[in-house]
Amino acid sequence: MEDVSESRYSDLDRPPLNQEALKRALVRPGSLWTGVSVVDSTGSTNADLARAAAEGAEEGSVLVAEEQRAGRGRLGRQWNAPARSGLTFSVLLRPQVPPIKQGWLALLFGVAAASAVRRLGEVDVRLKWPNDLLIGERKLAGILAERTDDAVVIGIGLNVTLKDTELPVPTATSLAVEKAACLDRDPLLRAILREVEAHYRDWADAGGDADASGLRAAYQASCATIGRDIRVELPGDRTLEGRAVGVDANGHLLVSSGLTEHTLSAGDVVHVRSRP
Helix, strand or coil, X not given: CCCHHHCCCCCCCCCCCCHHHHHHHHCCCCCCCCEEEEECCECCHHHHHXXXXXXXXXXXXXXXXXXXCCEECHHXXXXXXXXXXXXXXXXXXXXXXXXXXXXXXXXXXXXXXXXHHHHHHCCCEEEECCCEEEECCEEEEEEEEEEECCEEEEEEEEECCCCHHHCCCCCECCCCCCCCCCCCXXXXXHHHHHHHHHHHHHHHHCCCCCCCCCHHHHHHHHECCCXXXXXXXXXXXXXXXXXXXXXXXXXXXXEEECCEEEEECCCEEEECCCCC
C-alpha cells in the first residue's frame, strides 16, 4: 500500500498537473508549443531545457516541474518552494531575429505572464524592470532567460498557493495570499503560454521590432518601475539613484539622474518611494 504521507495526491489543495490534458490543450497543428512535459521534481527546468536545446530539441518545448530543488533567480539567487505550490516551468525558443533584439524575450514573457494572471486572478499584477511580477511592492514571480547557442530558454517561478508562513521572504507574496480569483495552476499555465505565443508571434513577425509589434507600449503600460524614483545596484558595487523614465528600443531601462539620462541593460532595481 502506498504511504499517503508521501503521495503526490496527499495535499488535496495542491493537486498535480495533468501532462496529457495540457498536451491536448496546447500542442496542436500550427501552435508554437510542440511538447509539454511535467516532472515531479528536478534541479532546474532552465538547466534541463538548455541541455535539451543543445541536443536539438524543438522550439516550443515546455518543461514543468511540480518541485524545483535548485531554482535560480536573477543574479544567481536561489529560489525554492513547496511541491505543487506554484507554477515552475521553462520554454525553449529559437527566435529568427537579430541577437540585439532578443533581450526583449524576457520582458515579453513578463508582459504575457502579468496579463494572463491579471485576467484570471483578478489582481493588479505589475512588472518591476526587467521582469519581476509584483502585486503592490511584493514579488509574485520571477523570470530568468538564458541563451544557449541559437536558442533562448525562459523560466518562471510563480507563487500560487503559498501561505504567509511559507513565503521565503517578507517581500514575497502569492496568489493565495492576495486572495486571487483563480488558484488553479492548470488554467493559469494554459493562459500564460497562450499569451506568450501571441506576443511572440507578433514580435517575431515584426523582426524583433518592439515598437512595430506593440511590445514596448505593452511593457511600459504594465511596468511599475517607470515613473518611480529608484535605486539601481549595478555590477561592480556601483549604485545609481534617479527616476525611471522609460525603456528604449532594446528594452534597456532609461534613468534620469541629475542632468544625465542613463541607459541600463542590467541592474537590481529598488523602488524607493510610491508612484506620485
